[in-house]
Amino acid sequence: MKSKKKAGRVALYVVLILYAFITLYPFLWMVAASFKPLREIVGGNMSLISENMTLDNYTTIFGHSSLFPRWFLNSLFVATVGTVINVFINSMAGYSLSCLNYPGRNKIHHALLLLMMIPGQVLLIPNYLLLKEFGMLDSYMALILPAAANIGNIFLMRQFFMNFPHDVAEAAEIDGLNRYGVFFRIAMPLARPTIATTAIFGFMGFWNAFTAPMLYIKTDTKYTLTLGLQSFQSQNAGTMWNQVMAAACISVVPIIIIYLIFNKFFLVGLRMDGEK
Amino acid sequence: MPSGSPQPTAVPAVSKRPRHTKRQLQEWRQGYVFLLPAVIILGIFIGISAIFVIYLSFCKVNLFTNSYSFVRLDNYLRLFQDEYARTALLNSLKFSVVVVPCQTIIALVIASVLNSKIRGKTFFRAVYFLPTLTSSSALTIIFMFMFSVTGPINTILINMGVLPEGGGINFLNNPAVALQVIMVMNIWSTVPQYTTMYLASLQDLPASLYEAADIDGAGTFEKFKSITIPYLKPITTYVLLTGIIGTLQMFDQAYIFSNGSGGPANSTLTVSLMVYRYAFGTTNAMGYASTIAIVLALVIMAVSLIAEKLNAAEKWY
Numbered sequence: 001m002k003s004k005k006k007a008g009r010v011a012l013y014v015v016l017i018l019y020a021f022i023t024l025y026p027f028l029w030m031v032a033a034s035f036k037p038l039r040e041i042v043g044g045n046m047s048l049i050s051e052n053m054t055l056d057n058y059t060t061i062f063g064h065s066s067l068f069p070r071w072f073l074n075s076l077f078v079a080t081v082g083t084v085i086n087v088f089i090n091s092m093a094g095y096s097l098s099c100l101n102y103p104g105r106n107k108i109h110h111a112l113l114l115l116m117m118i119p120g121q122v123l124l125i126p127n128y129l130l131l132k133e134f135g136m137l138d139s140y141m142a143l144i145l146p147a148a149a150n151i152g153n154i155f156l157m158r159q160f161f162m163n164f165p166h167d168v169a170e171a172a173e174i175d176g177l178n179r180y181g182v183f184f185r186i187a188m189p190l191a192r193p194t195i196a197t198t199a200i201f202g203f204m205g206f207w208n209a210f211t212a213p214m215l216y217i218k219t220d221t222k223y224t225l226t227l228g229l230q231s232f233q234s235q236n237a238g239t240m241w242n243q244v245m246a247a248a249c250i251s252v253v254p255i256i257i258i259y260l261i262f263n264k265f266f267l268v269g270l271r272m273d274g275e276k
Numbered sequence: 277m278p279s280g281s282p283q284p285t286a287v288p289a290v291s292k293r294p295r296h297t298k299r300q301l302q303e304w305r306q307g308y309v310f311l312l313p314a315v316i317i318l319g320i321f322i323g324i325s326a327i328f329v330i331y332l333s334f335c336k337v338n339l340f341t342n343s344y345s346f347v348r349l350d351n352y353l354r355l356f357q358d359e360y361a362r363t364a365l366l367n368s369l370k371f372s373v374v375v376v377p378c379q380t381i382i383a384l385v386i387a388s389v390l391n392s393k394i395r396g397k398t399f400f401r402a403v404y405f406l407p408t409l410t411s412s413s414a415l416t417i418i419f420m421f422m423f424s425v426t427g428p429i430n431t432i433l434i435n436m437g438v439l440p441e442g443g444g445i446n447f448l449n450n451p452a453v454a455l456q457v458i459m460v461m462n463i464w465s466t467v468p469q470y471t472t473m474y475l476a477s478l479q480d481l482p483a484s485l486y487e488a489a490d491i492d493g494a495g496t497f498e499k500f501k502s503i504t505i506p507y508l509k510p511i512t513t514y515v516l517l518t519g520i521i522g523t524l525q526m527f528d529q530a531y532i533f534s535n536g537s538g539g540p541a542n543s544t545l546t547v548s549l550m551v552y553r554y555a556f557g558t559t560n561a562m563g564y565a566s567t568i569a570i571v572l573a574l575v576i577m578a579v580s581l582i583a584e585k586l587n588a589a590e591k592w593y
Contacts, residue, residue: 008496008497012394013394019404020400023404023464024406026415026422027406029418029428030418030421043426089314089317090314092311092313092314093310093311093313093314093315095310096306096307096310100304100306101303101304102304102307108311108315112318115322117581118573118577119521119572119573119577121572121576122569122572122573123326124552124555125329125566126326126329126566128556129328129332130325145321148313179302179303179306207411208412208413210531211528214531215556226411229411229413230413230417233532241421244417245421248414248418251413252414255409255410259405259409
């Protein structure tokens with residue numbers, strides 16, 4: 001019995017380590033290739049470490065003639081502004097749907113549930129035409145505005161505020177805060193953990209978005225990182241894998257840093273996701 | 277969600293007079309003001325857009341002259357004789373048939389292993405999660421590099437003697453294997469998301485079941501077979517349906533891989549990519565593209581309705 005059990009445990013670790021390797025392998029290659037000269041990468045050298053390790057790829061993509069730094073800042077700008085706007089719009093709507101009473105509230109709630117059913121894909125064409133009509137194509141507005149509110153996150157905030165104690169609000173009002181103050185000074189700070197979760201996933205969504213920038217942005221100085229990466233790759237005459245890999249590395253780093261810092265919020269968010 | 281739960285307001289629920297207090301009116305106003313931005317955004321970019329796309333699906337759109345002419349059911353009828361659409365549908369089906377079972381099985385195995393008593397759980401979980409953090413464009417580019425003619429995969433195959441020296445396969449330009457590469461990439465990048473779904477469900481599995489099996493002397497594999505898998509049956513159905521929806525909507529990876537062309541030789545043309553090509557390609561067929569998008573959306577909504585139903589049933593169980 002004992003040896004059978006032991007074999008089982010060994011098998012568990014074999015599976016774990018094997019899959020960890022499968023997951024990490026492409027990333028290891030990305031990092032390794034980003035420090036290698038191109039000629040070595042395409043030469044079929046299998047070792048991840050090389051004697052000719054160089055920072056040249058990074059200095060090139062951050063160099064004067066490169067648009068890469070610009071793309072990085074564009075992504076940072078769109079993701080930050082988009083996330084901040086989302087946090088306010090979603091938590092205000094969530095608060096409104098849970099803590100305030102007014103006619104038509106349930107109707108709006110049901111309408112939102114209905115809208116949530118519509119797959120995003122079918123909206124791409126009409127959104128494109130609407131943005132064109134508004135004159136917003138090829139601007140950051142096109143990336144931020146259609147994604148400025150998120151129904152899933154509104155319901156998440158609503159869920160949180162359902163438990164917001166009403167007497168706290170009343171006490172605060174007696175202390176001289178008006179009803180808007182109650183929300184911004186008391187309710188929102190209390191909701192920080194939930195807001196953090198939605199903000200992290202929101203930021204990640206903006207940062208990693210590909211379809212929207214690809215459809216709406218035409219000028220290369222306005223590209224986001226994801227779009228820039230793709231254009232880097234598809235440039236004719238032999239891909240500069242070394243530089244592309246360095247660029248890919250830089251694009252992944254911010255999210256990994258956020259992940260390491262806010263790890264616990266990720267787990268919360270995922271549980272919610274899984275239980276949708 | 278107790279949406280009908282009593283609201284502890286200071287105002288008495290049954291008021292004799294229909295007049296509203298000043299306080300109440302202020303609350304109404306705040307309610308509308310707070311909801312307004314969300315309603316405007318969602319109303320325009322989801323609500324109006326959805327109605328607009330239905331209208332478009334009955335139209336012939338000319339983007340250059342900005343004119344829409346009503347063509348009744350022409351777009352829907354055209355769908356039935358479209359070779360290109362048939363190719364895309366076939367590719368998407370192939371894709372789903374391979375990817376969905378693979379991602380489900382791998383996620384199930386990984387989740388149950390992670391859920392057992394092992395050391396370094398946090399580390400492994402963090403590693404497995406990495407693909408979820410990475411953008412589809414970075415992922416796709418890494419995989420394109422891995423599978424390029426002189427890339428690591430070909431080198432491994434040559435070193436192992438599977439391929440002759442200098443006989444690397446051009447995975448990216450070979451219609452016979454291009455879609456398979458995207459399948460591998462997609463499985464690799466979606467497993468973490470389903471693993472987390474399974475993990476969430478496994479956390480509720482009563483430990484007493486395993487303890488009882490331990491007393492009976494069951495091995496790891498037997499426990500997996502006769503406790504874990506049956507317990508996870510409902511969530512597995514949900515994972516499968518979510519997987520189907522995900523694969524039907526797969527766009528970014530195919531787009532980047534083929535640089536938007538669906539090539540080589542339409543081998544990576546998925547349904548979503550076809551919609552893109554009809555709408556934004558040179559064909560100028562936005563009306564017809566809307567029609568396809570709607571049909572796809574209806575299929576997706578039907579699948580997710582079933583998923584929701586099953587998921588709800590499981591919760592009440």
